[in-house]
Amino acid sequence: MREVAFKILRFDPEKDSKPHWESYRVELEPTDRVLDGLEAIKGSVDGSLSLRRSCAHGVCGSDAMLINGRNRLACKVLVKNVKQPIAIEPMRGFKVIKDLIVDMEGFFSKYRQVSPYLIEAGPAPEKERLQSPEERERFDDTTKCILCGACTTSCPSFWADPDYIGPAAIVQAHRFIFDSRDAGKEKRLKIMNEKEGVWRCRTVFNCVEACPRGINVTRAIAEVKQALVRGKV
Amino acid sequence: MEAKLRRGGVSMDRQEPLTTSYGSRVKPSGGIELTAWLFMRISGIVLLVLALGHLFIMHVFNSVHVIDYDFVARRYVKIFWRGYDLTMLWLAMIHGLNGMRTLVDDYLHPPARGIVVKGMYVVGGLFLILGTWVIMAFRSP
Missing domain, CATH: 1.10.1060.10 (Alpha-helical ferredoxin)
Known part of the structure; x- marks a missing residue:
């Protein structure tokens, strides 16, 4: 286990007028996926983080997001393969409903x-x-x-x-x-x-x-x- | 689903007769966007030849020091060079205007889009008329 740094573009329509970056650090295995990191953040650091995921194995297509500036499925990217802090943003061009959830x-x-x-x-x-x-x-x-x-x-x-x-x-x-x-x-x-x-x-x-x-x-x-x-x- | 769905500028008419199968001719083809797209490809290839030819004739084979009024006048005795320049003018202007139209379509929204596109057509049209007039009416001494 080692500490992995994330920065996530957060947006809560009830509180924020525009999106803002927040930083997180969680313990992960190098072979864990970015999705595991996001779930670790949601599970143990900030439960208000909102994202879509379903199968978590690259088949359902729920967790597409910008990972270090590129559109990727969070369940198909290993943390060891991306630079830290791992920058996470919602997909561009769709209206953001909350955090990483966009209106599709x-x-x-x-x-x-x-x-x-x-x-x-x-x-x-x-x-x-x-x-x-x-x-x-x-x-x-x-x-x-x-x-x-x-x-x-x-x-x-x-x-x-x-x-x-x-x-x-x-x-x-x-x-x-x-x-x-x-x-x-x-x-x-x-x-x-x-x-x-x-x-x-x-x-x-x-x-x-x-x-x-x-x-x-x-x-x-x-x-x-x-x-x-x-x-x- | 509703019989007619219209959203985002793309329509769907579920009353269309279903007559085609794999390998058959499918309609509709044609339409202004298809024609414009095809024109861009064809005119692009033709312009590549014409413009490079122009560049080499004017700047490589002939030095800029020998290109003067007499040079152009001698060229324009031949109908070929007038045709060459006229073709290049029309293809380049329409190619350029259509390229600008697609850019404006992408980045401007009504009413600015319509105003800018129409303005471009007017300016482009004037250049076309002026250029055509010069090429056609030029009298070689």
């Missing part, structure tokens, strides 16, 4: 707009909907998204224009647009082709850097642009 309603509203579910062309087949390995491979990368918001909140286009549908929603649209079993491409491509759709992407590549699942987000966006330009998937 707009984010999920955009997610819902791309109809992130299979749209059938006709009646359901008796058994499963068959697909070749190649057809499945076509959209494999974008199936990995866990909707943590790390890509969208690392995107300067989104910071500047919160109406931009954002990389996460485009990734979700890509996942169905390039699925051979899906019949809702026109509808999704129409949304992608709007002013606040894919054309807002300036290929900054921050989303690729931020994605904790290693999705090549910018490539997915480019493929959607290409589908629009060529008029075919």
